[in-house]
Amino acid sequence: MIKSFYINSKFNKFNFKTINFLSWIFFVGILCFLVYDNFNPETKKNDNINSFVENFSIEFFDVGKADSALVRFGHHAVLIDAAEKNSATSVKDKLNQRGIKKFDFVVLTHPHSDHYGQMPEILKKFIIKYLVTAKSGINSHEKSNFKKIIRKFKKMKIPIKFVKSGDIIKIDNVVFKILGPSKKYTNINNNSVVMQILYKNHSFLLTGDMEKAAEKDLLNLYSGESLKSNIIKIAHHGSSTSSTEAFLSKVNPKIAIISSGKYFNSAALYPSTKTLSTLEKLKIKTYITEKVGSIIASVIDDKIIIKTEKNDVSQNQDIEKAA
């Protein structure tokens, strides 16, 4: 009994010491966390710095013959392409006006300047968690200034996520499904990141500048209804290089957005009459930024509401509940 008591007592003493030691470790841990937290304001305090958007919306900025679209939901913001450097519209100003300070991620669909031109400006002013682009795109364009931008991201230690068909990015209840590129093409446009954004039962297809070859590969790769989208951002500013009837029929959108207009000081060469007649034939309601200014597609309750920048009430329209 005595022996046993002695052992127990030693054991209790040991336990007491261990608990003391663990408490001390815990205390130091908490202290380190508080110090770290104070010295790292960006990691914690900026998580909710964007103005809150109750519903999901995509805004296609009027940036001439170029692309730049802002996706917002909750405190989240995603930028898809950054327009041309000398565009009449400053994407930075548009973002400031909307209270954007931070992006969950930024997508550069492919290495053409009408998609990445204002990126250096944006890199200076906004916090970007990571960049999304396609590796095949970079490799196919050796001389591009795009490589300089990629280097800038690396220098700033902003991670780069190289995506391809089948990848998925999920933030809250929004899914960014990467449909393309499905392989490496020699044509840079075909290497565009093609992304289908899914929110509730709504879908938005963003196509970069992909051309017919990439559209055909997507048709082969995605069977059934998986390409079907309520809204499509028409590829390559409405050029006849893209938007085959077969592809648009499969996507079967209610609304088409064409990001097109002046290119530097020249008149717009896009969209092509061929693309416009295909859209008309398929009875797809089409909005062109050159005509209506920036276009916002918002999901409110179970409807998608389209609003345009220029005061043209007839352009504002509800589209029916997603099928």
Ligand SMILES: [Zn+2]
């Ligand atoms: Zn383009």
